[in-house]
Amino acid sequence: MDDRVRRHAEILVEQCAEVEQGDMVRVVAPPVAEDLVVAVYEKLGEVGARPTLSWRGSRATRAYDRAMDAEGYERADHTLAMLEETDAYIGINGSRNLAERSDVPGENVTANRRANEELQEALRDIRWVGTQYPAPGNAQKAGMSTAAYEDFVYRAVDRDWDEQRAFQSQMVDILRDASEVRIVSGDHTDLRMSVDGMVAKNDADDNNMPGGEAFTAPVPDTVEGEVLFDQPRMWRGEEILDARLTFEGGEVVEYSARQNEDALEEILETDDGAKRLGELGVGMNRGIDRFTYNMLFDEKMGDTIHLAVGNAYPDTVGEDRERNESAIHVDFITDMSEDSYIEVDGEIVQRNGTFRFEDGFEAEA
Template structure:
């Protein structure tokens, strides 16, 4: 077995989920990630944990969703019970075909996500982590060989997370003391939002592996302006490009997309919270240096900002603030490498992807 897989498993178990003897652990990994599942199980065995494996296969999910009547969807109580008994949850992404569910109706996908929201909420109460195993389908999306993609994945994952956390802490300090964030990029993105009373988190690969971002939640009704997400995203097995949103009073009032706008429209109709922003994230992982059509990596790129429609994470919302709730959490990315800036309370903190505390920052 590739020793990098064993190191990946060790980081998952020791750093991300902090597994202890007696922990009940849910492991979701598709067959193509069998090597990582084996390595994780070995680490869990060394620590006296109790794992339970779930398949996570996209072909089976597609077959079910295409055969089922959305009106028959109900909360699977047996799965909810398993999640509620878990101390930790490890979810591995790996695909032979990332478009496997591309022919499932968008309305079916959103109905399925909505009815399963209690399961998503219960998972958030565990010590959870989402990670990636390098698989052929993901390598193909990234336009890399499987070997080159594996090098890319492990470069981003198997790193010194304590050092990364210290680097990101500089941006955390800026946001924690701030009231308003202004994002500007090109001629289409000019967006403001308040973050006072919200909590800023330092993602050092506790829940996302790789980590490498600083994130918070905006005050729900404070988002104003326009944004063009000029980097593509994959949603419900489809590529959506050039998503454009206009906000008034925190809500999306106009939207468009150059490709698969119907998927975007269906997402926005999921529930009331789907039209609001639940997360502002600032990418800071410099080991991720190219776009790969994988949001787990792409949103961490150092020259990007991402916003998520829908659910806000509870640990980013202050005690006296409203948490935006939704069955969805869909991240979308703005390239900040050129003709772009981030201001906090009128002070420039990033220009063209370079932070004020990094070498090469230009104030003008």
């Protein structure tokens, strides 16, 4: 077995999920990721954990969702019961065909998400981590050979996470004390929002592997202005290009896309919360140096910001602040490397991808 796979498993078990002897661990993965599953199980055995494995197949999920009536979805109580008895959860992604579920009716996707919202909340009450196995389908979508994609994934995963966390903490400290954030990029993005009283988080080697962002939640009704997401967004096999949103009073009042606007509409029409922002994230992992159509990596890219429409993570919302709630949480990305800046309480904290705590920062254009 590739030593990089074993190293990946070690990071997941020991650093991210912090598995200890006797822990009940649930591992969920697609069959294409069997090598990583084997390595994870080997590491769990060394620790003395008690694992259970669930294979997740997109073909099977597609067959089920296409056969279901949208009105028939109910909460998977047996899965909820398992999560309530789980100490740590390791979720592994990987695909042979990223468009496998592209012909599932949108109303079924939404109904399934709504029915199982409580499962997502339960997952956040335990130690959990999600990661990516460098599968051929993901490599193909990224426009890379499988070998080159493996190199890309393992470079992003096997990093000095203590150093990365310390670097990101500088932006977390800025957001933690902030009242208002303004995002400006080119001629089409000028967006303001309050983050007063919200909680800023540092994502290094915690719930995502790879990590690489500082993030928080906007106060839902304070978002004003326009944003152009100049990086693509995949949604159920469809590529949304140049999504543009206009906010008034925190809500999307106008939207458009150069390609697959109907997919953007499907996202925004999920429920009332889908028209509001649930997350502001600043990508800070410069080990991720290219767009690969995989949000786990793309949202962490250095010199980017991402905004998620939909659900706000509970741990990013202050005790006396409103939390945006939705059945979805969908991230969109804007490149901040040129003709762009992030302003916090009237002060520029990043210009053209360079932070004020880095060499080469220029406060003035």
